[in-house]
Amino acid sequence: MPRASNSAIADPALDAAALLRRLGFFGLFVVLPVLAQVARRASVILAPIAVILLIIASVIDRRQRPVRPSVHRLLTAPAFLAGMLVVLWSALSLTWTPFLGPALERLVNLAATIGLALLGYLALPDRMRSANLYLLPLGVVAGAIVAIVLGLFGAHMAPPGTEDDGALDRGLVLLILLVWPALAWLRSRRRDREALALALLVALALTVQPDATQIAALAVGAVAFAVTSYRQKLGVQLTAIVSAALLAAAPLLPFLARPVASAVLGPLAPTVLSLKSWQKVVTTDPVRLITGHGFETALRGRLVGLLPLNAPTTALFEFWYELGIVGALAAAFALYASVRRTGRDGPALVPGAMGCFAAAFTVACLSVGLTAIWWLTTLAIAAVVFVSVERGQFRTSRPKVAKLHRVIASGG
Numbered sequence: 001m002p003r004a005s006n007s008a009i010a011d012p013a014l015d016a017a018a019l020l021r022r023l024g025f026f027g028l029f030v031v032l033p034v035l036a037q038v039a040r041r042a043s044v045i046l047a048p049i050a051v052i053l054l055i056i057a058s059v060i061d062r063r064q065r066p067v068r069p070s071v072h073r074l075l076t077a078p079a080f081l082a083g084m085l086v087v088l089w090s091a092l093s094l095t096w097t098p099f100l101g102p103a104l105e106r107l108v109n110l111a112a113t114i115g116l117a118l119l120g121y122l123a124l125p126d127r128m129r130s131a132n133l134y135l136l137p138l139g140v141v142a143g144a145i146v147a148i149v150l151g152l153f154g155a156h157m158a159p160p161g162t163e164d165d166g167a168l169d170r171g172l173v174l175l176i177l178l179v180w181p182a183l184a185w186l187r188s189r190r191r192d193r194e195a196l197a198l199a200l201l202v203a204l205a206l207t208v209q210p211d212a213t214q215i216a217a218l219a220v221g222a223v224a225f226a227v228t229s230y231r232q233k234l235g236v237q238l239t240a241i242v243s244a245a246l247l248a249a250a251p252l253l254p255f256l257a258r259p260v261a262s263a264v265l266g267p268l269a270p271t272v273l274s275l276k277s278w279q280k281v282v283t284t285d286p287v288r289l290i291t292g293h294g295f296e297t298a299l300r301g302r303l304v305g306l307l308p309l310n311a312p313t314t315a316l317f318e319f320w321y322e323l324g325i326v327g328a329l330a331a332a333f334a335l336y337a338s339v340r341r342t343g344r345d346g347p348a349l350v351p352g353a354m355g356c357f358a359a360a361f362t363v364a365c366l367s368v369g370l371t372a373i374w375w376l377t378t379l380a381i382a383a384v385v386f387v388s389v390e391r392g393q394f395r396t397s398r399p400k401v402a403k404l405h406r407v408i409a410s411g412g
Helices: 012-035 042-061 067-075 078-095 100-123 135-157 167-188 192-208 212-230 232-248 250-265 270-284 297-304 315-341 347-366 373-391 399-409
Strands: none
Touching: 012 042, 012 135, 012 167, 012 373, 042 100, 042 167, 042 373, 067 078, 067 100, 078 100, 078 315, 100 373, 135 167, 135 192, 135 373, 167 192, 167 212, 167 347, 167 373, 192 212, 212 232, 212 347, 232 250, 232 315, 232 347, 250 270, 250 315, 297 315, 315 347, 347 373
């Protein structure tokens, strides 16, 4: 009578870990893209729950990579060190910010978001199952369909007197970022037609309720994706250099862009007046370009008259206004190093990574401030999702079949 192998013996703990991990990825890949279309705080609430499930699963079955080497690689990475310099400088700026209480609260939220991303990264299994990763394009499709339905019929479906709370805009931004890892995964599995259909569906979701920032983000991401697919090294270099240079040279942008915008849009266009306000901020107190005005001053300053109400609400402006040259240049280097590092362990994913970087940077340049928690959480989610897709690239051929072919060829 044959003996049952150890692998055939059911282990309730491992089964529970697999179930918790599946629930975590289902929440992160499927539930979140759908609920983000209808709930403003979906990412802030659901992302921690999904990460906690992944952590519990990793504690049970210990299928994540060894923590100590992972932490060591992270702590010695130039991009991570530069990012930590930005956080430390933000903390130091609390000594001169005029809004200490709100700034301290926002800094704690920022640290919690970074911690969430790190815990999610450390809890990911060393090898991702394809069944879990196929949930990602499924979730993006479901989210896009919900966005299309809301864009077409949302006004009729909402109760009388209900005002738009901006949930759909945030949900579409999440889709714009998650579509790139989904495309990267499908293309790595030779499912190019499904990848094209997914991209077209997300593009359709954006056109149902047009927003210039979202359309620009998807278009810029598509250009970066196409260039990197054609020439990978060129695409990575362009994405890294352009994004870092724009952030590093941001105080010069209003002086260069205002004449062009004035000629195209007219001198009284809101965009032109916003650039004029930016110019005034730079020329009025140039010394503050070194230290910045302190964390959280861009948002609060508008409320008390320190800043014009039409000053830009973008990361390019707020990095320099709040953190000065130290914070801005450290962030620019972190961005550059992150882009250059992406994809070394999975070259097939590089075009998708460049598309995601370019789309996220476009959103930050055009509409999102420095410390919006929903935006920081969205970036953390996108990072964890991309690492998950990268962990799914561990095998490109079937070892047993390859070994059989070698045996046959050798005449064994």
